[in-house]
Amino acid sequence: MASSPALPKKLRIAVLMEAVQATDIMGIDILNGLRNPPPEMADGLAALGPAMAEVGATLAKYQDDMIDIEWFYVASSLEPAHFFLSFKWLPNCTYETCPRDLDIVILGGNMPTWRPAEADRFIKEAFPKTRFWLTTCTGSVWLASAGVLDGKQATTNRAFRPVAKLLHPNVEWVDQRWVVQEKLWEGEGGTGEVWLAAGAIAGFDMIAQFCLQKFNPDHLRDLSFMGLDYYPERAMGQYYEQ
Known part of the structure; x- marks a missing residue:
């Protein structure tokens, strides 16, 4: 099997933050530390x-x-947008204007009733063109609603898993802190990955493990992890403790 192409030195990362829980996307601080x-x-x-x-x-x-890193913080408009709470943040692009051929897309969790047509269109168009997709909490349900997880394993917030099974029965919902699946990618090598985490803290641990696989682990430990006072060897792993 041919080796996977290395990540470029300049990454384009989109974060779908509108109407999500703030802690779901805090793993971006790990990437930012690199x-x-x-x-x-x-x-x-x-x-x-x-x-x-x-x-x-x-x-x-x-x-x-x-x-x-070129960050794309995406929402329905360029007006201040809400997280779940009263806190607002300022997007720098919309679902219509955000590039589709990115290196990484990160989705936080939101309510399954929140599905703007332009957001679903962005997901469907960008999913095959972007190599890595990372979701936290009900972000996987958002991804499933676009139809791109059919036939794949996925996880979501543990309390929401029974609802996810009812909403998207063509997805194999498993009880894990995170799941990694291959996906088709239109770039070199033709294979990308989708990483799907359960709750917010599982998502942070998952992004840490993603970075340990894709970047120099010594660099991560000495700078990014050290700056966050984060120790991955003390964190829970991919599976819930029995």
């Missing part, structure tokens, strides 16, 4: 002098592993 630090961070470290010398040395050590 990018080239902005100039203001470097200037801030330099201003602190010897106290931050070790951090500066670590950044220099992993310079070749740093990635650039």
Whole structure:
């Protein structure tokens, strides 16, 4: 079997955040910790002098592993959009204007009654063109509603799994913290992946494991994980403890 093509050094990542629970998409902080630090961070470290010398040395050590990320925060319009709660955030593109040929799409969980036609159209058009899809909580149900999970295994928020089975019986809903499935991809090699997590914390752990597979694990541990005070070896794994 041919090896999978490496991820590019500049990633295009879309996050579908409208009407989702904020904690569902917080795994983006892990990915963000892998990018080239902005100039203001470097200037801030330099201003602190010897106290931050070790951090500066670590950044220099992993310079070749740093990635650039272009983030697409997607909603129905460019007006301030809601999470589930009263908090609002500012989108930078819409379902209509967001590119389809991305590297990664991340979906948080939302109510199954929230399905704008333009959002479903985006999913159907972008699913074969984007190599990796990562969902948390009922984000997998959102993906299933577009018909792209039929015949595949998936998981969702544990309390919502019986409803997911009723809504989408052509999907094999399993009781796991996360599930990884191959998918067709129109890029080099023809195979991508869809990673589907249960609740919000399972989603964070899943994105950590995704990154450990796709990037330099030492870079992750020394910078991204260290900055978040996160220790994947202490986290629960892919399966619920019996």
